[in-house]
Amino acid sequence: xxxxxxxxxxxxxxxxxxxxxxxxxxxxxxxxxxxxxxxxxxxxxxxxxxxxxxxxxxxxxxxxxxxxxxxxxxxxxxxxxxxxxxxxxxxxxxxxxxxxxxxxxxxxxxxxxxxxxxxxxxxxxxxxxxxxxxxxxxxxxxxxxxxxxxxxxxxxxxxxxxxxxxxxxxxxxxxxxxxxxxxxxxxxxxxxxxxxxxxxxxxxxxxxxxxxxxxxxxxxxxxxxxxxxxxxxxxxxxxxxxxxxxxxxxxxxxxxxxxxxxxxxxxxxxxxxxxxxxxxxxxxxxxxxx
Amino acid sequence: xxxxxxxxxxxxxxxxxxxxxxxxxxxxxxxxxxxxxxxxxxxxxxxxxxxxxxxxxxxxxxxxxxxxxxxxxxxxxxxxxxxxxxxxxxxxxxxxxxxxxxxxxxxxxxxxxxxxxxxxxxxxxxxxxxxxxxxxxxxxxxxxxxxxxxxxxxxxxxxxxxxxxxxxxxxxxxxxxxxxxxxxxxxxxxxxxxxxxxxxxxxxxxxxxxxxxxxxxxxxxxxxxxxxxxxxxxxxxxxxxxxxxxxxxxxxxxxxxxxxxxxxxxxxxxxxxxxxxxxxxxxxxxxxxxxxxxxxxxxxxxxxxxxxxxxxxxxxxxxxxxx
Numbered sequence: 001x002x003x004x005x006x007x008x009x010x011x012x013x014x015x016x017x018x019x020x021x022x023x024x025x026x027x028x029x030x031x032x033x034x035x036x037x038x039x040x041x042x043x044x045x046x047x048x049x050x051x052x053x054x055x056x057x058x059x060x061x062x063x064x065x066x067x068x069x070x071x072x073x074x075x076x077x078x079x080x081x082x083x084x085x086x087x088x089x090x091x092x093x094x095x096x097x098x099x100x101x102x103x104x105x106x107x108x109x110x111x112x113x114x115x116x117x118x119x120x121x122x123x124x125x126x127x128x129x130x131x132x133x134x135x136x137x138x139x140x141x142x143x144x145x146x147x148x149x150x151x152x153x154x155x156x157x158x159x160x161x162x163x164x165x166x167x168x169x170x171x172x173x174x175x176x177x178x179x180x181x182x183x184x185x186x187x188x189x190x191x192x193x194x195x196x197x198x199x200x201x202x203x204x205x206x207x208x209x210x211x212x213x214x215x216x217x218x219x220x221x222x223x224x225x226x227x228x229x230x231x232x233x234x235x236x237x238x239x240x241x242x243x244x245x246x247x248x249x250x251x252x253x254x255x256x257x258x259x260x261x262x263x264x265x266x267x268x269x270x271x272x273x274x275x276x277x278x279x280x281x282x283x284x285x286x287x288x289x290x
Numbered sequence: 291x292x293x294x295x296x297x298x299x300x301x302x303x304x305x306x307x308x309x310x311x312x313x314x315x316x317x318x319x320x321x322x323x324x325x326x327x328x329x330x331x332x333x334x335x336x337x338x339x340x341x342x343x344x345x346x347x348x349x350x351x352x353x354x355x356x357x358x359x360x361x362x363x364x365x366x367x368x369x370x371x372x373x374x375x376x377x378x379x380x381x382x383x384x385x386x387x388x389x390x391x392x393x394x395x396x397x398x399x400x401x402x403x404x405x406x407x408x409x410x411x412x413x414x415x416x417x418x419x420x421x422x423x424x425x426x427x428x429x430x431x432x433x434x435x436x437x438x439x440x441x442x443x444x445x446x447x448x449x450x451x452x453x454x455x456x457x458x459x460x461x462x463x464x465x466x467x468x469x470x471x472x473x474x475x476x477x478x479x480x481x482x483x484x485x486x487x488x489x490x491x492x493x494x495x496x497x498x499x500x501x502x503x504x505x506x507x508x509x510x511x512x513x514x515x516x517x518x519x520x521x522x523x524x525x526x527x528x529x530x531x532x533x534x535x536x537x538x539x540x541x542x543x544x545x546x547x548x549x550x551x552x553x554x555x556x557x558x559x560x561x562x563x564x565x566x567x568x569x570x571x572x573x574x575x576x577x578x579x580x581x582x583x584x585x586x587x588x589x590x591x592x593x594x595x596x597x598x599x600x601x602x603x604x605x606x607x608x609x610x611x612x613x
Contacts, residue, residue: 036401088590094550096400097341098589101546105585108539112578222535226412233405264416271409275394278406282397 003137008259009252014144016251017151018206022224023231023243024155025202031238032175032195034096035086038103040203040228041221042110047074047204048216049114052123063128067150070208071201078200081106082193090192107221115218122215125208147209154205155244158198171195175238203228226267230274236287246285293475300471300554304464307561311453321452323568325524328459331560332466332517334544335553336510339470342551343479344506345486347400350391350407351514352538353414358384358515359522359532360418363437364427366523373440377519384515385508392507396500415533433529440523447524459520466513467557473509474553482506536578540567543581546588549595558596 022044029037037043050073054066085102089095128150129142162168173181174191182188206224207216214220231250235242250270257269277284307328314320337351362380366373391410395403417423419431428434440447440458447455473479481502484492493499522528540563548559570577592599 030401036404085586085590089593092593097347097550098593100347100404101542101550102586102589104539104542105546105582105589107582108535108578109582109586111535112575112582116575116579219535226408229405230409233402237401264420267416268413271413274409275406278398278402279394282399282402 004259006138008255010140010144012252012255013248014148014251015254016248017148017155018210019227019231019251020244020247021151021154021209022203022206023228023235023247024158024240025199025206026228027232027235027238027240027243028171028195028202029199030232031240032171033086033192035099035192035196036096036103037196037199038100038225039081039107039110040103040199041223041225042107043074043078043200043203043221044207044224045114045216045218045221046077046110047207048123048125048211048220049118050074050204051125051208051211052118052216055125067205067208070204074201074204075197078197079193081200082196086196087189087193107225111218111221118218120218122217123211124215125212127212143212147213150209151206154202158202161198167191167194171198227270230270233284234274234277236284239284239286242284242286296471296474296553300467300557303554303557304460304467308460311456315453318450318452321456323564325452325456325459327561327564328456328463329517329521329524330541330544330564331557332463333514334541334548334556334560335467335470336514337541338545338548338550338553338556339473340506340510341545343474343486343553344482344503346395346503346506347404348395348407348507348510349404349538350388350410351510352533352541353407353411354384354388354511354514355518355521356414356418356528356530356532357387358518359528360428360434360518361515362519363434363522363528366438367434367436368427373438373519373523374442377516377523380519381512381516384518385512388507388511388515389504391511392504395507396503411533411538415530418530431530433527433531434522435527437522437526437528439526440520455524459524462517462520463557466517467554469509469513470553478502478505539578539581539585540564543585543588545595546585547595549597552595552597552601555595555597562596 022040026037026040029035047070050070051066054060054069060066060069085106086099089098089102092098127143128146131142133140133142133145162172170181170186170191171194173184173186174188178188181191203224207221227250231246232243234250235244235246253269253273254266258266261269307324310324311321314324333351333355337348340346340348340351358380361383362373362376365371365379366376371379387410391407394406398406418428424430440455442458445454447458474482481492481497484495484497485499485502489499544559544563545556546559547562548555548557567577567581570580573580588595594601
């Protein structure tokens with residue numbers, strides 16, 4: 001019993017850390033450009049599929065190379081998607097609806113392209129590190145530890161980027177006051193595209209990390225989109241700190257509900273908690289209106 | 291568009307649709323597609339009313355449709371209610387659920403509303419498949435395989451004889467579109483626009499956001515649930531596959547083609563999209579890819595849909611005359 005609870009807590013922590021990585025990406029786009037990206041889940045699968053492709057090349061057969069190569073590919077992909085699809089809509093009054101529609105169309109396009117290219121079968125990635133850490137009944141797989149380290153590392157790297165680089169600072173400036181940022185000479189359009197690209201990298205990395213535990217399927221991203229969405233709304237849209245707390249709360253909640261009531265109840269419990277939170281605090285845990 | 295022009299537009303559309311069976315009446319396959327067009331035109335118009343006019347990002351439209359379909363099927367099978375009444379009861383049930391969903395949305399904004407309403411969509415599948423659904427009679431993951439066919443005063447409509455069915459649904463669709471048109475024309479429509487454009491200002495002037503938002507939720511979910519009931523009795527079987535993302539996006543394509551907030555546009559969009567969908571079906575798994583690419587391209591190239599294109603053509607003509 002006791003060991004089981006510890007197992008549940010650990011699985012909650014590990015899922016929470018990956019959710020945090022992905023939810024921060026989603027909340028970042030919303031916070032900076034007020035655009036909602038429906039294709040976010042498809043970018044998650046894209047990360048998994050890129051890693052799957054790279055693993056099939058003999059020379060690139062390790063995680064270090066895969067992560068180093070996948071990140072720039074995702075970065076460029078995200079940048080051009082924003083420039084080509086989202087940026088032209090920004091002039092319109094009703095651009096929020098239009099962005100939702102166009103990204104939904106993109107999601108449908110991408111998901112079904114995966115199905116045609118890779119087939120409907122589930123794909124899996126090799127484990128990052130084989131073996132387990134054992135202490136009596138308590139077992140912790142090294143793979144889980146690696147996933148945790150990489151996602152926390154990703155978040156820390158992102159934090160460093162926001163606080164210490166010029167682009168990161170301009171991202172923060174645009175999030176706080178778009179008009180003011182433009183007046184002082186920050187290229188707003190570039191910042192929008194850059195945040196979109198960074199969020200694509202974050203969710204794609206999440207896809208690569210989780211693909212070794214779960215599987216990559218063409219429509220598997222929808223689940224992730226809904227979870228990231230719930231977490232961002234729960235934590236407050238646009239609030240990175242709120243997203244981090246919410247991700248761990250959701251990860252824990254999911255692990256405990258799944259363990260105690262069964263996996264089918266996790267989604268229902270998630271939405272129940274979300275609705276209660278939104279009824280009391282419509283702006284989420286740490287969000288602001290505006 | 292001005293009201294008069296919308297009315298003329300609507301009359302022309304329905305006039306053309308009314309005579310379509312004269313040409314296609316002998317082909318059951320085409321009649322089936324036309325019936326589907328009528329059903330989806332109502333669902334899409336309702337969505338347009340809530341999203342385009344009232345400015346509420348409700349993503350629960352398919353969920354309301356499915357709730358209506360299931361409730362009508364269950365009520366008619368369990369309590370022996372004639373389908374023509376069970377359809378209305380289903381509408382009322384759906385309206386009730388619509389109000390329940392609308393209540394938390396009153397305090398929320400933009401993407402949050404989209405999330406809450408989409409959550410209804412996401413939860414519906416496990417609920418219908420799970421123990422609660424089975425207790426209600428949804429048949430779990432198998433779905434409902436036999437549904438009482440529609441009959442009115444002893445006359446039974448069957449899907450093998452589609453022409454009477456077509457006119458029945460035609461009548462329903464016309465009534466629904468007239469209701470929507472009246473709502474848009476009345477002070478409701480003005481209130482919606484005011485709330486959408488400047489909510490704080492409108493509520494300062496005494497436009498009750500509470501009242502109008504709940505009303506639009508109730509009305510659209512009532513109509514959607516009712517047409518869902520008609521769908522259930524027409525198709526004769528239901529499963530949770532309807533909640534897949536495919537149908538949701540098809541509905542989205544209808545709105546994109548028709549134009550958001552350009553009312554009769556959703557009806558034209560429904561006819562174009564459903565027909566196109568059927569034409570693309572020989573392409574198999576490439577169909578959704580093309581559909582997705584189409585949404586992307588259409589949003590970029592034709593942001594106001596076909597209706598926007600018409601408007602542009604007409605307005606340039608008018609300018610030409612006055613000069």
